[in-house]
Amino acid sequence: MLSYPIILAHGIYPFHFLFPSFLCKDNTRKDGLHYFRGIRSALIDAGFNVYHCRVSWGGRLDQRADQLKDRILKVTDGFTRWPRVHIFAHSMGGLDARWMIYKYNLPHRIASVTTIGTPHHGSPEADRRLKRFGWLVRVSGALGLDISGAKDLTPGTCEKRNNILEAFENKNGVLYRTVAGAQAEQDIFFIARRSYRFIKQTEGENDGLVSVRSAMWKPKYFMGTIDADHLNQIGWWDGGRAMGTSNRRIFEKRIKEFYVDLARTLTE
Numbered sequence: 001m002l003s004y005p006i007i008l009a010h011g012i013y014p015f016h017f018l019f020p021s022f023l024c025k026d027n028t029r030k031d032g033l034h035y036f037r038g039i040r041s042a043l044i045d046a047g048f049n050v051y052h053c054r055v056s057w058g059g060r061l062d063q064r065a066d067q068l069k070d071r072i073l074k075v076t077d078g079f080t081r082w083p084r085v086h087i088f089a090h091s092m093g094g095l096d097a098r099w100m101i102y103k104y105n106l107p108h109r110i111a112s113v114t115t116i117g118t119p120h121h122g123s124p125e126a127d128r129r130l131k132r133f134g135w136l137v138r139v140s141g142a143l144g145l146d147i148s149g150a151k152d153l154t155p156g157t158c159e160k161r162n163n164i165l166e167a168f169e170n171k172n173g174v175l176y177r178t179v180a181g182a183q184a185e186q187d188i189f190f191i192a193r194r195s196y197r198f199i200k201q202t203e204g205e206n207d208g209l210v211s212v213r214s215a216m217w218k219p220k221y222f223m224g225t226i227d228a229d230h231l232n233q234i235g236w237w238d239g240g241r242a243m244g245t246s247n248r249r250i251f252e253k254r255i256k257e258f259y260v261d262l263a264r265t266l267t268e
Helices: 039-045 061-076 092-103 124-142 148-153 155-171 190-203 212-216 248-264
Strands: 006-009 050-053 085-090 110-116 175-181 222-226
Touching: 006 039, 006 061, 006 092, 039 050, 039 248, 050 061, 061 085, 061 092, 061 148, 085 092, 085 248, 092 110, 092 148, 092 155, 124 148, 124 155, 124 190, 148 155, 175 212
Parallel strands: 006 050, 006 085, 085 110, 110 175, 175 222
Antiparallel strands: none
16 A cells, blocks of 8 residues: 555646535545546545645646645645655646656655646647637736636647656656546547547547547556546546446446556555
């Protein structure tokens, strides 16, 4: 069993922020409406220490990395309660973790980073949406709602960041692991089917928002592909087929088992 806790790092624009706070508080046993739906409670039941870490809803990567570091410091009491942590990150949460480790030189504090559906090489969908709705980013910012984090998800921006991080990550001693999601179009959540088709044409198999190639990052880190779209990956059933089943209860059991297996296969 792991001696260090697991930190769950969410992606950009997390929908659970829109729910009444009493229905989806962080770090309570009632996580049925949380971004990581039922994941923390399943891991706790399996014997692991697990904590949610909430960062900016739509802000830039640098800000989110700062906040992730602050949340981890709070969870660990400044690393006095635990000297290190493991991170399970979904989507942009994986980029937050990577940048945080680099920015604050934290390899000695982060034992591992496991990413699920993280666009390490960016997503062409971010480029497409910014070209069409870049004006909305500016207007929202003027109104006090920061949604500019999408700028950190474009392939060009991610390539530049990867070049900066390359030498540091190759020798920092952190265990990196990656997982990708991929499904047929009819199984993708209907809202993401248009982006699925666009990414399929440009980068191949994907989860509706992130391609397998981008989520893989590097072959040496890759643990494999799961039958899950971007929403399924965090425990949410969206009416199709996922994790090899069309039955909601079986899906929920299997996605929880997937996270427990991720934890059990870690070593320290």
